[in-house]
Amino acid sequence: MPRFQEKRELSINKLVEVALRLFASKGYEATSIRNIAGEAGMSLGLLYNYFKSKDELLEEIFRRSVEDIHASFVQSPEQGGSGIEQHIRQTVKLLKEKQDFWKLLHGIRIQSEVVRQLMTEMQEQTAYIEDRIRQNLIEAGIPFPDLEAKLLFASIDGMSSHFLLYDHYPIDDVASLLIMKYKK
Amino acid sequence: MPRFQEKRELSINKLVEVALRLFASKGYEATSIRNIAGEAGMSLGLLYNYFKSKDELLEEIFRRSVEDIHASFVQSPEQGGSGIEQHIRQTVKLLKEKQDFWKLLHGIRIQSEVVRQLMTEMQEQTAYIEDRIRQNLIEAGIPFPDLEAKLLFASIDGMSSHFLLYDHYPIDDVASLLIMKYKK
Amino acid sequence: MPRFQEKRELSINKLVEVALRLFASKGYEATSIRNIAGEAGMSLGLLYNYFKSKDELLEEIFRRSVEDIHASFVQSPEQGGSGIEQHIRQTVKLLKEKQDFWKLLHGIRIQSEVVRQLMTEMQEQTAYIEDRIRQNLIEAGIPFPDLEAKLLFASIDGMSSHFLLYDHYPIDDVASLLIMKYKK
Amino acid sequence: MPRFQEKRELSINKLVEVALRLFASKGYEATSIRNIAGEAGMSLGLLYNYFKSKDELLEEIFRRSVEDIHASFVQSPEQGGSGIEQHIRQTVKLLKEKQDFWKLLHGIRIQSEVVRQLMTEMQEQTAYIEDRIRQNLIEAGIPFPDLEAKLLFASIDGMSSHFLLYDHYPIDDVASLLIMKYKK
DNA sequence: AATGAATGAGACTTCATTCAT
């Protein structure tokens, strides 16, 4: 009987993985359910045994990714360096590990429509991140921490976009330069 | 010169305007040709008199927008301030004036697919902009101008994203802060 | 330009006619949109130019039929005979003329679900008919007109069902017998 | 005789009961096998252990219901009143007891298609009932017993329909009125 | 006996595009 659970989870994981990859490379709207099921090596119908709709599949992808990212941020190992440095390094690390999710997110976040609900939740995450940045800036004794947090967050976001957009983007170097700016 | 041309241009302008608005708010894939023609107050057939396909309509939007932006950058009036300051101020100005185009662009640039051709052209624009930034940084005597250009470009891009994404984003303040960083 | 209107109405009429026939003989659920478009000699897509959904097609069928029936009842020509006699004769006449609609109605009215809205409107019609019957009974000086109206209405309805159900049902004879019962 | 048989019958009974309820309220076509198995608290596979198809499940429902009804009619306890009165009272009693089956039947009998076989069998039942009515009318010395049987049968059927269709339908009163009409 | 994973046909619907007028 636990065999069912195993197969179930196997199929679900495969679907989530494939869907994330396709959504990332072609976009949510341009990716068909048929395409996903096909690439996952299963029938169209089976997908619908596990997900009530394309939307719900997207939601599951978000749920899992956000969870992973949150966990990763919370339990970030104490490396050397200032809070700001750690934050930026951790972000870059996550960016590399979860490229597909970031691509999906960047491709979907401006034209929500389908996913307004998801975006609302993302905003909370975003606010949390900006707040963390602000705390780090305060610790570092930077003036205007509110505005600086917005700027730093934007810089990190822009850097991430360009990394996803251009081949061979020297993200580590750019990140180092950014970190340097916040050292006294 | 006769009425034909006038009406023709009027219709085309209307279509480009409406399509840009819809693509910006709902995304390219999620916007239907019917929807565009309807909102523009004309028939499906007429739209196809002016544009051979949905793609071509998108291309025209890009052509016009890129042209406008380029013109605006080239003939930017000599205001006071450093080259960097002028560049940033000009970017913010354009961002506000052409929000819909930037939304469309941000929503489409990562998952090209349909528009790989357009993206190739955009890359040239992008390289040109990054180069301009680098020139300005060199003029200002900033070290590591190559890397600094990448970072500054990313910061401006990120700031723009957040402006498009969040209501009441204090873009002018963030821009001022960013400018300040590059003053000796 | 009025040519469009003509074609439009021609197509719509054809669709309504075919759909009514198929819904009547196979039932609403068991009749596919493809089937309807096919029998009407047009493409699937065209149907959706005129009707937003299968439901809406059903609604249009109801709208038209109810309208016809109402009109027919209101302007029933003054024949000889009591009000009751006229009512029954008129019902039988309509029953014969609109067999398909009655079949559809009888096959759908108990399991509403899809069409709860339609059924609510039908109830009003039903109440109106029962009231007319009651008025006639009162005129004829029949005691217990409320209950008698319910019984007579039920008898007419049952008679109609059997006419739709069985071949060669002697509806006119049964109707005559029923009429006879309400003659003093 | 062992446990197997017991559980088997328990499951089958549950399925028949649930299916009848759902078919009655939503219609045969609109009720899915999944829905039935779910409401019955068992798996899809198990349902298919007992019934080869959806059709067969419907057939079993009919078989059981017709059997029950026949039995009930045959062994109707000798109450007071004429044959006609007894018949009508017995019909009303059965109507109340087996509302779901009557709903199903009324919703399916006009658009047979799937169930032409079942309907053929039902016709025999129907003929039998009409014949019983005729016998009773003959006993009561009513003239034109053939036609009168058709009318009375239709009245009973119509009354039943309205009972199933409308809330708070005063079926007993209507039935009493009908009975009264056949008392000398 | 019992589960639910798995399938594929077919349902409804939308869409970009073409064409006669």
Added chain:
DNA sequence: TATGAATGAAGTCTCATTCAT
């Protein structure tokens, strides 16, 4: 120029049914 009728492919989703366990 201008209309919208017409098409057919493709999209999302549901369903009855089978099968390995």
